[in-house]
Amino acid sequence: MRALILALPFVVAAPAAFANFDRCVAGLRSDAAAKGVSGATFDRAMAGVTPDMKIIEAMNNQPEFKTPIWDYLGTLVDDEKVAEGRAMLRQHASTLAAAESRFGVDRHTIVAVWGVESDFGKAKGRWPLVQALATGACLAPRRNAFFKGELISTLQIIQRGDVRADRLTGSWAGAFGHTQFIPSTYLRLGVDGDGDGRRDLVDSIPDALHSTANFMDKAGWVTGATWGYEVRVPRSYSGATGRNPKRPVSHWAGQGIVKFDGSALNGTGNAGLLMPAGRNGPAFLVFKNYDAAFSYNGADSYALAISLLSDRLRGRPGVQGQWPTDDLPLSREQRRELQRLLIARGYNVGEPDGAVGSLTRAAIKDVEGKIGMEPTGRPGEKVLRALKGGRL
Incomplete structure (x- = not known):
């Protein structure tokens, strides 16, 4: 849940602010105390915390806005x-049935959020939340109020x-757990799903799935209604x-x-016409439930990823229209194949895991330069075909 912080670019503070990081953290102590965080909790959590400039770099490279859809x-x-996702539906059927009934x-939709946010718990994020949020609070001046608030919420947790x-590790923005709640959202909407009296989105799958359902419900989810569908x-x-x-x-x-x-439109309530790739790409009519998914991330x-994945899990088709590109995207398996081919040609790309770093x-x-393409670094079908065809 990277909501509320995606839309604006980040500007790194001046070098003097970096040098004064400790002074900035000291100033946060009184702000935390005003929110009920004891001095002992603050001091234990912040002991040895230093800024990490890789977090600032990550803030300026957000895939939702920099990657072609x-x-x-x-x-x-x-x-x-x-x-x-279908395996998760089977494995956690009773938990999901309870969440459906409750919210x-x-x-x-719940499983789609889980899959997109953390790959079903396999990618919860690696940044220590306290360090990430303290770095943002002190070195991202345009949004330091956001990061300060989330840091204090983390200390409250x-x-x-x-x-x-x-166990509080996650994204550079502070999102953590199976379904990536930011700390303030956790405090507001996290719920106990397994009945143990705690709200643990990190190590309790029922807590995470119930909390996600609660979020979507509070965001205006209409039970039994569609998110939308593809149109011509x-x-x-x-x-x-x-x-x-x-x-x-x-x-x-x-x-x-x-x-x-070609059939007639249907659906309850008003809808918007979404053309995420412009007039030459696929189009969708989107309703209130799409807005609930949008509010999770902004x-x-x-x-669309949440909505389309939920449809695929129901057995419906994915996008049927053509994206306006002559270089089609690669699936994760194709990306792993691409990495294996690069390794075979002597390139150091690390583990062939499908994650393009x-x-x-x-x-x-x-490779693009050698085959006469503009060197973009994008993992597309053309580069994969060139490697498979032995053009290098």
């Missing part, structure tokens, strides 16, 4: 993720004892697009818009 969806809504949010301090839009259409403004379904039907299969690419991007840039 077809690449973003390519790894989050691939066949592998769908198979894993009215369907199990497919530690003081309450729901989650051990050494006439080439002559020149009106508004986007999650908002929303209009009655009859309005969109009057514009000549139909479902992708990015259309993210909300700086080493893999550097290798791809080199």
Whole structure:
């Protein structure tokens, strides 16, 4: 849950602020005390904490805004993720049934959030929350109030004892646990799902899944309603697009818009017309439940990943329209294949795990240059075909 912090670029503070990090942290002690955090809790949690500039770098490279949407969806809504999600539906059927009954949010959506946020618990994040949030509070001046608030919320969690301090690792923004709640959201919406009297989103899957259902419910989820569906839009259409403004379904039907299969539009309530890749890409009619998914993270690419993955888990098709690119995205298995081929040609890309980091991007840039492509470092089908075809 990286919501509320994605939209603005970050500017690193001046070197003097970095030098005065300890003074900044000392000033936070009184702010924490005003929120009920004892001096002992603060001192134990902050002992030895130093700023990490890699956190600032991560703030300025957010995939929801820097990655083409077809690449973003390519790894989050691939066949592998769908198979894993269906296994989770079976394995945690009783927990999910209880969450559905308690909050009215369907199990497919809950599991989709889990899969996108942490790959079903396999990627919860590596940053110690206290360090990440203290770095943001002292070195990201445009959003230091946000980070300061989340740091204090983290200290409150530690003081309450729901989650051990050494288990509080997550994203650079402070999101943690199976479904990546930021600390203030955890305090507000985290619930006990396993009946042990604690709210542990790190080591209790029931707590995490129930808390996610509670979040979606409080975000306005409409039980039994659709998030939306893919549509066909006439080439002559020149009106508004986007999650908002929303209009009655009859309005969109009057514009000549139909479902992708050509059938008539349906759905309760107003809807927006989403064209995430512009007029030449797939289009979707999105309803209130899409907004609930959007509120979890604050990015259309993210909300679409949740929505489309939930559909795939129900057995429905994924995106059927064509993305406006001649270099199709790669699934996670294809990315692993790409990395293995790069390793075979002598490139150091680390473990072939499908995660495209700086080493893999550097290798791809080199390959792109050798085959006459613009060196972007993007893992696309063209580079994979070139490597498989022995063009190097």
